[in-house]
Amino acid sequence: MSPRPNGRVRGTDTGADLVITRSFRAPIEDVWQSVTASESTARWIGPWEGEAGPGKTVRLQMAFEKGAPSCNVSIDACQPPHHLAVSMKDDYGDWRLELSFTAKGETTELTFVQHLTDPALAGDTGPGWEYYLDMLVAARLGQPLPDFADYYPSQRAYYLGDARAQE
Numbered sequence: 001m002s003p004r005p006n007g008r009v010r011g012t013d014t015g016a017d018l019v020i021t022r023s024f025r026a027p028i029e030d031v032w033q034s035v036t037a038s039e040s041t042a043r044w045i046g047p048w049e050g051e052a053g054p055g056k057t058v059r060l061q062m063a064f065e066k067g068a069p070s071c072n073v074s075i076d077a078c079q080p081p082h083h084l085a086v087s088m089k090d091d092y093g094d095w096r097l098e099l100s101f102t103a104k105g106e107t108t109e110l111t112f113v114q115h116l117t118d119p120a121l122a123g124d125t126g127p128g129w130e131y132y133l134d135m136l137v138a139a140r141l142g143q144p145l146p147d148f149a150d151y152y153p154s155q156r157a158y159y160l161g162d163a164r165a166q167e
Contacts, residue, residue: 002154003146005130009122009159016119018126018159020112022133024140028103031110032081034140035099043139045132054078060088064135064148093121126159127152 007020024031034040038047046063050056054075061070069090076096077085085098096115101108112133114125131151138145 002150005155005158007126009119015117018114018116018122020129020133022110022137024108025106026108028081028101028108031108032101044135123156123160127155130155
């Protein structure tokens with residue numbers, strides 16, 4: 001059974017923003033650590049190496065992709081533990097991503113945003129980010145990791161429909 005997608009596509013002046021949220025019953029600093037420390041990212045997206053900081057570039061290995069490719073990730077902005085903006089380029093295009101963290105009582109909300117040049121790109125990227133964010137949830141809870149085949153292509157139509165509805 002395919003997990004239910006919960007992201008949205010919002011039109012912008014330059015294309016669209018793909019927005020997906022996840023909530024965690026954990027302190028904001030703990031969730032921040034899960035998405036910024038290499039030993040933590042290794043469990044759900046892949047490890048990275050290099051010196052991190054605004055204006056710097058690290059090398060991320062996409063451990064759960066076919067062939068486990070690596071890519072350079074530029075850190076565009078970093079305000080621990082509230083905001084991280086990164087960008088990268090690969091064979092599939094330019095990736096501009098932002099993660100925002102908000103503490104709400106005993107819960108931390110993570111808002112993931114991918115800035116898209118074309119809303120139709122959400123049909124392919126939306127399911128992928130749903131998968132990776134669910135990988136993060138599973139890794140934090142010590143649960144079995146999800147299978148990408150449960151996300152794509154089954155969630156593609158949801159994101160294409162949402163993208164078209166927002167145009």
